[in-house]
Amino acid sequence: MSAAQETTGGEMEPWEQVTPDAARRLLVAAVEAFAERGYHATTTRDIAGRAGMSPAALYIHYKTKxxxxxxxxxxxxxxxxxxxxxxxxxxxxxxxxxxxxxxxxxxxxxxxxxxxxxxxxxxxxxxxxxxxxxxxxxxxxxxxxxxxxxxxxxxxxxxxxxxxxxxxxxxxxxxxxxxxxxxxxxxxxxxxxxxxxxxxxxxxxxx
Amino acid sequence: MSAAQETTGGEMEPWEQVTPDAARRLLVAAVEAFAERGYHATTTRDIAGRAGMSPAALYIHYKTKxxxxxxxxxxxxxxxxxxxxxxxxxxxxxxxxxxxxxxxxxxxxxxxxxxxxxxxxxxxxxxxxxxxxxxxxxxxxxxxxxxxxxxxxxxxxxxxxxxxxxxxxxxxxxxxxxxxxxxxxxxxxxxxxxxxxxxxxxxxxxx
DNA sequence: GCCGAAGGTGAGCGGTCGCTTAGCGCGCCT
DNA sequence: AGGCGCGCTAAGCGACCGCTCACCTTCGGC
Incomplete structure (x- = not known):
């Protein structure tokens, strides 16, 4: 708590560096899904769904899962x-x-x-x-x-x-x-x- | 290392309590597979294979994965x-x-x-x-x-x-x-x- | 010596997976 | 105004998943 030893380090969510917007939304959706269920238990359909897109949209921005x-x-x-x-x-x-x-x-x-x-x-x-x-x-x-x-x-x-x-x-x-x-x-x-x-x-x- | 503070605790592999033998072999195979690849990435075929059995044999001893x-x-x-x-x-x-x-x-x-x-x-x-x-x-x-x-x-x-x-x-x-x-x-x-x-x-x- | 239970197999079912393809809508440049 | 390319979708392919089923073998009890 002592203010003297705090380093804020700026922004803690580093996803804004990811462009375009759709690619970032997919990335954030993937982070949430992977964290909840693990990589292998997460489907590409789930990731795309969380980002409000069809399953095929994922492969426009990323080659593979x-x-x-x-x-x-x-x-x-x-x-x-x-x-x-x-x-x-x-x-x-x-x-x-x-x-x-x-x-x-x-x-x-x-x-x-x-x-x-x-x-x-x-x-x-x-x-x-x-x-x-x-x-x-x-x-x-x-x-x-x-x-x-x-x-x-x-x-x-x-x-x-x-x-x-x-x-x-x-x-x-x-x-x-x-x-x-x-x-x-x-x-x-x-x-x-x-x-x-x-x-x-x-x-x-x-x- | 100081011997005075060691508690051996007996056997550290507790699988011998599992019977019959085939059920134990399947369990040990599952532990290895789950530890290597994670639960979701492990297939029942892999577990049965490690135990030297056909995929169907797993379901004689366990209802589900x-x-x-x-x-x-x-x-x-x-x-x-x-x-x-x-x-x-x-x-x-x-x-x-x-x-x-x-x-x-x-x-x-x-x-x-x-x-x-x-x-x-x-x-x-x-x-x-x-x-x-x-x-x-x-x-x-x-x-x-x-x-x-x-x-x-x-x-x-x-x-x-x-x-x-x-x-x-x-x-x-x-x-x-x-x-x-x-x-x-x-x-x-x-x-x-x-x-x-x-x-x-x-x-x-x-x- | 036959019988039933226990333990095992090969084949395969329905479903879902990662990923691909054909085509559509819509801004942008000339 | 018109054509072009980019971002996206609907549909679906082949593979593989967990799990089931019909059948086979082995073996102890009577």
Whole structure:
């Protein structure tokens, strides 16, 4: 909640970059459908229906159903990486930057839960070459968080024995928010972000 | 690794309770297939094929494909709950019991990753009544961990502001192991269990 | 030695899937 | 004014889905 450690990161819905309008409507419809039922349980007829179009309209803007998932995953990972980079590269101590990174990353996973769910849990539905591209982005995500933790250790702020393992745990904690968070639940994304930032600072020995 | 905080919990593959033999082979085949490709992407022909049988044989032992998932989910949740109960009800301080619970729970998610994956991530594929039964088991899982944390707070061992939120985070951290763990990775289930037990003790202010 | 139950197979039914194709309406450019 | 191309639809193709059915084999009990 403390205003000093908040990074707004601008727009959290990145779909406006998708044009034309019909292609964007199909993409948003696909995100909703994939998040609700999973990629394999979603039909192209359902996606087109949600976008107010006939089933064939989908293939004017996308070659296959998998290309839809690929585009969503790519845009979502770009956004996630952007959020972490913004937090990692601001000024402040390693503890402040880590708290900011966790807080904003968690807020995105909670607030944009449908997008995050598709991005984080439907990776296996991608073909080999598309998956490889996304995996490379995930490595950059990992490196960004590991960099903050290494900075904290080097500065004597953190007490961490296993940097790679702790990085994995921190990211894992944030990502799993997309699995359990519900808008009907008792917590706001901001509250979860603040709680998780505190828990992570304890994990690295800066609490 | 410290032997004092290990709870073996006996057999970690609980499928031997399933009879007859053909029904068990089908169940194990379904676990593998669901874990690899997800419930909706798995065909009954694939399951029967892995078990060395014709597609029709599946319906001698199970009414539908969903009943297979239901049975797997039920047995898996029973096992997970059993692991946590064993740790929660042993003798020792709250810190010892929490470390034991996290360590054994994580070891199960890493060591029996295929089972854990189906149990933790295919819940939405169940119908309403089957899902309700499983959700009730999950509430018991949550209560078991929360009980240990409440004990630690009451005994002055832990420093936790938000008990429910911290419980959620602890379980979330453990469960997500099933998403990222690979047998090809650099860590053994025992190593991850020990690391995570340490991180969780830090989270509750007992590190 | 025959019988019925239990456990298995091959073929296939109705339905739905991802995706394609032929053609239609409607703005835009000359 | 007229033709052209873009965005879209209706219809449907071939494949594959979950599941069923008629039939076959094996085997213990009397």
């Amino acid at each position: 998998e290309e839809l998932l690929h585009r969503i995953s790519r845009i979502g990972h770009d956004k996630a990486l952007d959020i972490l980079r913004t937090a990692a590269r601001r000024e402040g101590t390693a503890a402040e930057r880590l708290a900011d990174a966790v807080s904003s990353f968690v807020r995105w996973h909670a607030g944009r839960r449908t997008t995050a769910r598709v991005v984080q849990y439907e990776l296996d539905a991608l073909g080999p070459e598309a998956r490889a591209e996304i995996v490379a982005l995930r490595r950059q995500v990992d490196a960004e968080v590991r960099g903050i933790i290494e900075d904290g250790v080097a500065a004597g702020e953190f007490d961490v024995l296993d940097v790679r393992g702790t990085t994995l745990a921190v990211l894992s904690l944030c990502i799993d928010v997309a699995r359990w968070f519900t808008v009907n639940g008792p917590r706001t994304p901001e509250e979860v972000g603040a709680l998780y930032a505190d828990l992570v600072l304890r994990m690295v020995g800066a609490g | 969903e009943e297979l998932l239901h049975r797997i989910s039920r047995i898996g949740h029973d096992k997970a709950l059993d692991i946590l109960r064993t740790a929660a009800r042993r003798e020792g301080t709250a810190a010892e019991r929490l470390a034991d619970a996290v360590s054994s729970f994580v070891r199960w998610h890493a060591g029996r990753r295929t089972t854990a994956r189906v149990v933790q991530y295919e819940l939405d594929a169940l119908g309403p009544e089957a899902r309700a039964e499983i959700v009730a088991l999950r509430r018991q899982v949550d209560a078991e961990v929360r009980g240990i944390i409440e004990d630690g707070v009451a005994a002055g061992e832990f420093d936790v502001l938000d008990v429910r939120g911290t419980t959620l985070a602890v379980l979330s951290l453990c469960i997500d192991v099933a998403r990222w763990f690979t047998v090809n990775g650099p860590r053994t289930p025992e190593e991850v269990g020990a690391l995570y037990a340490d991180l969780v003790l830090r989270m509750v202010g007992a590190g």
